[in-house]
Each structure stands twice: as C-alpha cells, then as structure tokens.
Amino acid sequence: MIxxxxxxxxDEQVLSLRARVARSGFDAVEDFKVIKGLxxxxxxxAEAERRLSVTLPEQYKAFMVRYGGGSFGFLDLLPIPAAGSSNQVDDVVSVSQAEFxxxxxxxxxxxxxxxxxxxxVLNGRCSDEVWFHYHDAGDPTVEASDFLEFVARRGVQV
Structure with a gap:
C-alpha cells in the first residue's frame, strides 16, 4: 500500500526499482542513472523556502536532503538550487517563480x-498533497496525498 x-x-521500493533496472540492463547505459541525486x-x-516565501512539506524537504532532485526512476524532479548557484535554470525556485x-x-x-x-500554497504553507497543474486549460487536480506517494507511483511505479 502506498x-x-x-x-x-x-527505501524498500527504491531498492526494488534499482533491482529492476539492473535486470533490464539499463544500468550499463552510459550517463543513465536511476537516481541522479542532486x-x-x-x-x-531553507534558502529555497525563503526565496519562495513558503514553508515546504517536511517529507519533501527530507527527500531532497536524502535523495535529491534530478532523475528519479521514471520521474524528473526539479532540484533545490545549490548554494551560490545562479546559472541553473530548471530548479524548484526558478521554475516556480516563472510559472506561478x-x-x-x-x-x-x-x-x-x-x-x-x-x-x-495556502497562507505561505505548501500542502502535503501533490497536484497536477495544467498550463493552458483545466483546473488543477490532486495527484497524491503526499510526496512519497507521488514519487512511488510516478517515479518508482509501484
């Protein structure tokens, strides 16, 4: 159950994903990483929260410290910008500020x-829920009740 x-x-699901990738032979493909680990x-x-003027979900923050952004199985997660980095265009801060x-x-x-x-975001706090936001039409819809559920379903595909 997710x-x-x-x-x-x-973590058990991640081990399963890594084993599936190893069996498929993709781990031998140059530059392919199941988990990029940014x-x-x-x-x-904390700096990303300050720049976005929000409080991010605890589960998400723990995940970004533990696993990070970038490739995660079948998902591409926006990384938290590295300290002192101003040239990374696609990160959680720059994309959020540009799109929302x-x-x-x-x-x-x-x-x-x-x-x-x-x-x-409501009153400066991010919901634990992950939503799908359409760029051109349609109302946003709930995708998962929390971040780990989202990554398990979309990234690990359990």
Missing part, C-alpha cells in the same frame, strides 16, 4: 507537456 508510506517503506542541504532547502508568479503553487516536477506537478 498511502501513508514512510521512508523505510519507500541532493540539497538543510540550509539550501502569484505564489499559488510550487512546481516540483515537469510533466513534459508544459504542465507541472506542484504543491498548492
């Missing part, structure tokens, strides 16, 4: 169609 997953259960420090995460100028959402992963998976 709902209410904790990091111990999630991790963030607690300080970098009103601060109503924080983008966490591109869908690949101009749409994003996001956290909705």
């Amino acid at each position: 709902d209410g997953m904790d990091f111990a259960e999630f 991790t963030a420090s607690a300080e970098e995460t 100028r009103d601060g109503s959402f924080v983008a966490i992963a591109p869908v690949g169609t101009g749409d994003y998976w996001c956290f909705p």
Whole structure:
C-alpha cells in the first residue's frame, strides 16, 4: 500500500526499482542513472523556502536532503538550487517563480507537456498533497496525498 508510506517503506521500493533496472540492463547505459541525486542541504532547502516565501512539506524537504532532485526512476524532479548557484535554470525556485508568479503553487516536477506537478500554497504553507497543474486549460487536480506517494507511483511505479 502506498498511502501513508514512510521512508523505510519507500527505501524498500527504491531498492526494488534499482533491482529492476539492473535486470533490464539499463544500468550499463552510459550517463543513465536511476537516481541522479542532486541532493540539497538543510540550509539550501531553507534558502529555497525563503526565496519562495513558503514553508515546504517536511517529507519533501527530507527527500531532497536524502535523495535529491534530478532523475528519479521514471520521474524528473526539479532540484533545490545549490548554494551560490545562479546559472541553473530548471530548479524548484526558478521554475516556480516563472510559472506561478502569484505564489499559488510550487512546481516540483515537469510533466513534459508544459504542465507541472506542484504543491498548492495556502497562507505561505505548501500542502502535503501533490497536484497536477495544467498550463493552458483545466483546473488543477490532486495527484497524491503526499510526496512519497507521488514519487512511488510516478517515479518508482509501484
């Protein structure tokens, strides 16, 4: 069951993903990484919160410190910008500020169609829920009740 997953259960799913990739032979493909691992420090995460004027979900912050952004299985997660880095265009801060100028959402992963998976923001706090935000039409819809559920379903594909 995915709902209410904790990091111990999630880590088991990651081990399963790595084993599936190893069996498929993709681990031998040059430059292919199941988990890219663009991790963030607690300080970098706090700086992203400051720049976005939000409080990010605890589960998401712990994930970014533990696993990080970039490739994660079948998902591409926007990384937290590295300290002192101003040249990385596609990170959670720059994309969120460009796409959601009103601060109503924080983008966490591109869908690949101009749409994003996001956290909705209410009164400066991100919801734990992950929503699918359409760039041109349609109301945003709930994708997962929390970040680990989202990554397990979309990235690990359990």
